[in-house]
Amino acid sequence: xxxxxxxxxxxxxxxxxxxxxxxxxxxxxxxxxxxxxxxxxxxxxxxxxxxxxxxxxxxxxxxxxxxxxxxxxxxxxxxxxxxxxxxxxxxxxxxxxxxxxxxxxxxxxxxxxxxxxx
Amino acid sequence: xxxxxxxxxxxxxxxxxxxxxxxxxxxxxxxxxxxxxxxxxxxxxxxxxxxxxxxxxxxxxxxxxxxxxxxxxxxxxxxxxxxxxxxxxxxxxxxxxxxxxxxxxxxxxxxxxxxxxxxxxxxxxxxxxxxxxxxxxxxxxxxxxxxxxxxxxxxxxxxxxxxxxxxxxxxxxxxxxxxxxxxxxxxxxxxxxxxxxxxxxxxxxxxxxxxxxxxxxxxxxxxxxxxxxxxxxxxxxxxxxxxxxxxxxxxxxxxxxxxxxxxxxxxxxxxxxxxxxxxxxxxxxxxxxxxxxxxxxxxxxxxxxxxxxxxxxxxxxxxxxxxxxxxxxxxxxxxxxxxxxxxxxxxxxxxxxxxxxxxxxxxxxxxxxxxxxxxxxxxxxxxxxxxxxxxxxxxxxxxxxxxxxxxxxxxxxxxxxxxxxxxxxxxxxxxxxxxxxxxxxxxxxxxxxxxxxxxxxxxxxxxxxxxxxxxx
Numbered sequence: 001x002x003x004x005x006x007x008x009x010x011x012x013x014x015x016x017x018x019x020x021x022x023x024x025x026x027x028x029x030x031x032x033x034x035x036x037x038x039x040x041x042x043x044x045x046x047x048x049x050x051x052x053x054x055x056x057x058x059x060x061x062x063x064x065x066x067x068x069x070x071x072x073x074x075x076x077x078x079x080x081x082x083x084x085x086x087x088x089x090x091x092x093x094x095x096x097x098x099x100x101x102x103x104x105x106x107x108x109x110x111x112x113x114x115x116x117x118x
Numbered sequence: 119x120x121x122x123x124x125x126x127x128x129x130x131x132x133x134x135x136x137x138x139x140x141x142x143x144x145x146x147x148x149x150x151x152x153x154x155x156x157x158x159x160x161x162x163x164x165x166x167x168x169x170x171x172x173x174x175x176x177x178x179x180x181x182x183x184x185x186x187x188x189x190x191x192x193x194x195x196x197x198x199x200x201x202x203x204x205x206x207x208x209x210x211x212x213x214x215x216x217x218x219x220x221x222x223x224x225x226x227x228x229x230x231x232x233x234x235x236x237x238x239x240x241x242x243x244x245x246x247x248x249x250x251x252x253x254x255x256x257x258x259x260x261x262x263x264x265x266x267x268x269x270x271x272x273x274x275x276x277x278x279x280x281x282x283x284x285x286x287x288x289x290x291x292x293x294x295x296x297x298x299x300x301x302x303x304x305x306x307x308x309x310x311x312x313x314x315x316x317x318x319x320x321x322x323x324x325x326x327x328x329x330x331x332x333x334x335x336x337x338x339x340x341x342x343x344x345x346x347x348x349x350x351x352x353x354x355x356x357x358x359x360x361x362x363x364x365x366x367x368x369x370x371x372x373x374x375x376x377x378x379x380x381x382x383x384x385x386x387x388x389x390x391x392x393x394x395x396x397x398x399x400x401x402x403x404x405x406x407x408x409x410x411x412x413x414x415x416x417x418x419x420x421x422x423x424x425x426x427x428x429x430x431x432x433x434x435x436x437x438x439x440x441x442x443x444x445x446x447x448x449x450x451x452x453x454x455x456x457x458x459x460x461x462x463x464x465x466x467x468x469x470x471x472x473x474x475x476x477x478x479x480x481x482x483x484x485x486x487x488x489x490x491x492x493x494x495x496x497x498x499x500x501x502x503x504x505x506x507x508x509x510x511x512x513x514x515x516x517x518x519x520x521x522x523x524x525x526x527x528x529x530x531x532x533x534x535x536x537x538x539x540x541x542x543x544x545x546x547x548x549x550x551x552x553x554x555x556x557x558x559x560x561x562x563x564x565x566x567x568x569x570x571x572x573x574x575x576x577x578x579x580x581x582x583x584x585x586x587x588x589x590x
Binding site: 019023042045046072073076079091110111114 | 174232235236239240242243246247250253255256258259261262265266269270273276277279280283284568569570573574577
């Protein structure tokens with residue numbers, strides 16, 4: 001249980017670090033990566049929560065029932081990983097288009113100049 | 119029956135995309151289908167429900183509340199599709215429109231946290247594609263901002279979902295009540311971002327103002343409602359969240375009004391009014407769904423009309439006159455939002471104020487006066503006779519016909535209510551003439567809309583809600 005709590009604290013701090021990156025990084029690319037760090041933190045938290053009562057796969061075997069990992073949470077997080085992946089991919093794709101005009105992708109620069117038509 | 123409005127648009131759009139024909143018809147047909155389903159549920163009061171066998175409360179629910187939203191989705195999609203068909207848009211837009219329609223219907227019928235998370239993200243992605251399809255810098259940047267904000271909100275929501283599952287062993291919305299306070303705060307904050315309510319909704323003015331007119335109509339009309347319906351359901355299930363969400367709703371109402379008075383750009387003014395109206399939807403869970411319907415229809419008409427205006431600057435619009443065929447539907451829609459009798463906005467406002475306790479009723483009346491004052495620049499624009507160019511687009515007029523039909527159907531016909539509504543609108547116009555209108559000449563200090571500020575504001579509200587849930 002002690003081990004679980006330490007791991008949980010670590011994972012939560014990953015989420016907070018991701019959030020801070022999202023708030024304070026200057027480059028759009030790094031902000032997208034920070035968003036990915038944040039969602040990775042949440043994925044790890046789900047995996048951690050699923051393995052709270054055991055780590056075996058929940059299949060019937062000769063050994064009888066042993067403590068198994070929660071398959072529901074893992075199914076949920078599998079969906080969330082796919083969604084998170086597609087969102088990051090889309091954000092990167094569109095920022096490639098933005099990078100034609102703003103090669104450094106500095107957020108401040110974009111915020112200042114996006115109103116002016118190219 | 120319950121799955122038809124979700125699967126038919128999605129499947130038909132993909133199928134027509136493969137055979138390269140008929141794509142333009144898909145949004146119209148699926149809109150008609152959803153309208154049929156929504157009307158049937160509203161008229162007969164049937165409740166459709168389907169649960170996964172042996173599930174963890176994962177299921178879908180189509181009741182009266184959801185039916186209002188499905189009907190709204192149908193009406194706005196129909197209007198947007200017809201409006202764009204007459205402009206001869208390339209088929210890609212119609213594919214996205216049909217996909218958006220299907221996934222929004224999915225959002226409205228989902229009744230558990232897991233389904234909600236998946237379909238809200240799906241709708242977000244499609245809305246993002248719609249916003250950024252122009253590939254101009256403004257579209258790209260505002261699309262990215264939208265994606266960032268909603269992703270942060272949905273990550274909060276996902277975290278909350280985990281905590282709820284750990285506490286109650288299911289994904290039911292009702293299970294949120296058993297969850298630790300942090301979980302409730304996370305879920306509410308995530309939905310507030312999607313719904314554009316209060317400070318988490320500050321991304322909304324820029325996103326909705328800079329998108330194309332038809333996309334703004336879809337975003338303001340329907341897409342923000344995917345965050346509001348779950349909040350309304352949470353209010354009904356969980357007593358102690360009820361008061362907090364209502365307070366946030368009032369906060370949103372007055373924040374939207376405050377921001378709106380400083381805007382000179384008509385689309386930004388409409389977007390600020392959306393923040394304020396989204397708050398209004400949350401202050402009364404019972405009447406909120408009907409209110410959301412009227413607001414969505416009226417706001418879609420306003421945004422669609424704003425695309426045909428010669429300029430976005432309200433001053434220039436006031437100096438020049440506006441084509442009658444564009445202006446009249448816009449003014450009718452604005453009157454409906456302000457609560458003018460004979461239009462459906464009046465019936466919805468009446469339903470809301472009928473069930474509010476006395477003190478909240480006073481606040482709501484003050485908010486209605488503010489709404490009328492906010493919209494008065496649009497109400498006071500002057501008509502010019504119809505010109506031959508540009509071609510007239512009848513979709514906003516159709517939306518107004520829906521509002522008028524609803525207003526006549528729902529009444530109420532009492533003289534007291536009508537006088538009160540007229541007094542509210544008159545007070546709003548007077549207030550605007552007395553000086554509020556001059557506020558538009560001094561713009562707000564720049565910079566509050568920066569991405570990091572909006573994300574930071576969302577985090578602050580999350581902390582505030584957590585405190586509010588802990589204290590009792």
